[in-house]
Amino acid sequence: MLFKLTDEQVMIQNMVREFSRKVVGPAAAERDKTREFPAENFRQMGELGLMGMMVPVEYGGEGADAVSYVLALSEIAYSCASTSVVMSVQNSIVCESLCKFGTEDQKQEFLVPLASGEIIGAFALTEPDAGSDPVSQATTARKEGGEYIINGTKRFITSGENSSVVLVTAKTDESLGHRGISCFIVPKGTPGFTVGHHEDKMGLRASDTTDLIFEECRVPAANILGKEGDGFKIAMSGLDSGRIGIAAQSLGVAQAAFDAAVKYAKGRKQFGVSITKHQAIRFQVADMATQIEAARQLVFSAASMKDRKEPFTREASMAKLFASEMVQDITARAIQMHGGYGFTKDYEVERYYRDARVFTIYEGTSEIQRIVISNAVLKDKRKP
Numbered sequence: 001m002l003f004k005l006t007d008e009q010v011m012i013q014n015m016v017r018e019f020s021r022k023v024v025g026p027a028a029a030e031r032d033k034t035r036e037f038p039a040e041n042f043r044q045m046g047e048l049g050l051m052g053m054m055v056p057v058e059y060g061g062e063g064a065d066a067v068s069y070v071l072a073l074s075e076i077a078y079s080c081a082s083t084s085v086v087m088s089v090q091n092s093i094v095c096e097s098l099c100k101f102g103t104e105d106q107k108q109e110f111l112v113p114l115a116s117g118e119i120i121g122a123f124a125l126t127e128p129d130a131g132s133d134p135v136s137q138a139t140t141a142r143k144e145g146g147e148y149i150i151n152g153t154k155r156f157i158t159s160g161e162n163s164s165v166v167l168v169t170a171k172t173d174e175s176l177g178h179r180g181i182s183c184f185i186v187p188k189g190t191p192g193f194t195v196g197h198h199e200d201k202m203g204l205r206a207s208d209t210t211d212l213i214f215e216e217c218r219v220p221a222a223n224i225l226g227k228e229g230d231g232f233k234i235a236m237s238g239l240d241s242g243r244i245g246i247a248a249q250s251l252g253v254a255q256a257a258f259d260a261a262v263k264y265a266k267g268r269k270q271f272g273v274s275i276t277k278h279q280a281i282r283f284q285v286a287d288m289a290t291q292i293e294a295a296r297q298l299v300f301s302a303a304s305m306k307d308r309k310e311p312f313t314r315e316a317s318m319a320k321l322f323a324s325e326m327v328q329d330i331t332a333r334a335i336q337m338h339g340g341y342g343f344t345k346d347y348e349v350e351r352y353y354r355d356a357r358v359f360t361i362y363e364g365t366s367e368i369q370r371i372v373i374s375n376a377v378l379k380d381k382r383k384p
């Protein structure tokens with residue numbers, strides 16, 4: 001492997017791998033059927049420091065680097081993609097936004113319980129008519145005295161039901177475009193804030209995805225994250241980290257599908273020999289291994305740029321674009337290698353294929369990643 005992990009990173013990877021395969025994996029297929037939220041897994045993940053990995057130790061986190069985080073997240077995704085998406089949103093868009101933009105009081109009140117895994121967090125940007133174009137969102141927040149009053153509906157919110165606190169974007173000044181969007185910390189139980197429709201999804205079925213409805217929902221003015229008008233910047237910078245997470249998640253599912261396909265191929269005989277003796281299968285194995293390794297390097301590269309505090313927006317989008325497209329191909333090929341069995345629910349590749357489908361869609365579609373990458377490349381004065 002080109003990228004050399006430190007001893008500590010290898011130790012974290014091994015610890016999470018063991019936990020993931022022993023604790024998270026065994027009931028993943030059952031949860032896919034029942035849609036049961038793996039609350040007990042998150043409790044244990046909190047104890048292991050996986051719910052606020054990059055949060056500084058003084059706020060109850062692990063103070064881990066981004067490379068350790070992507071290693072841990074891919075290991076969780078290897079066993080259960082539903083569990084990994086909750087971990088990803090919690091660690092990146094939620095905890096990181098609070099770390100970066102929160103006041104000391106906000107950190108004590110919200111970040112500390114999030115980092116320990118005592119509570120789950122959600123981030124609400126998307127709306128029924130504002131997905132790729134969040135600036136067109138319709139949710140508003142008007143200030144009255146010492147409060148903001150939020151009105152609007154958010155859609156496709158990961159952990160909408162199971163979260164205890166949500167970071168919500170809303171327009172505080174319609175005339176200012178993206179600079180008129182602000183971000184608010186809204187705890188569950190706030191009057192006027194309810195959970196709406198639950199999506200019945202193709203994959204990630206144990207992770208809840210819901211509408212959130214705000215009707216004259218009053219929050220103290222002190223619950224604004226950053227300043228008025230910072231909401232779009234908070235969302236974009238949170239998504240930079242989130243996108244590395246989705247890339248790591250893609251890597252985990254791809255590795256699981258690949259390992260399952262290789263195991264199946266080694267045990268399957270046709271035409272009198274193991275199918276791994278056929279070049280048609282051997283070449284699939286070679287292509288799949290190469291694609292996964294290429295994605296891994298992009299994920300590590302983006303994460304280590306983040307650790308070095310270099311700008312990493314472009315590299316996060318590259319990793320997300322490549323890894324999320326790669327896992328579509330890997331899971332499809334893994335099914336192909338299983339033949340008819342791959343099309344049944346008796347083999348895990350069927351679930352991997354469904355779970356992975358959303359990776360090219362959420363936290364910015366592949367088309368949005370191409371916009372971010374091309375904008376960065378074309379603005380870069382060092383490039384011809």
Ligand code: CAA
Pocket residue numbers: 089123125126131132133134135156157158178179232233234236237239240313362363364365368371372
């Ligand atoms: N970090 C910080 N600020 C950023 C930024 C970044 N990465 N990218 C842009 N900005 C800032 C810019 O500096 C600029 O601010 P100023 O004008 O004050 O300088 C402002 O944002 C606008 O920048 P652009 O003009 O470049 O933005 P744009 O409007 O042309 O493009 C976009 C933006 C890339 C298309 C963006 O709208 C986008 O990413 N859309 C996709 C949204 C998305 O990913 N949604 C996913 C939903 S969340 C989800 O899926 C969560 C879940 O539950 C799993």
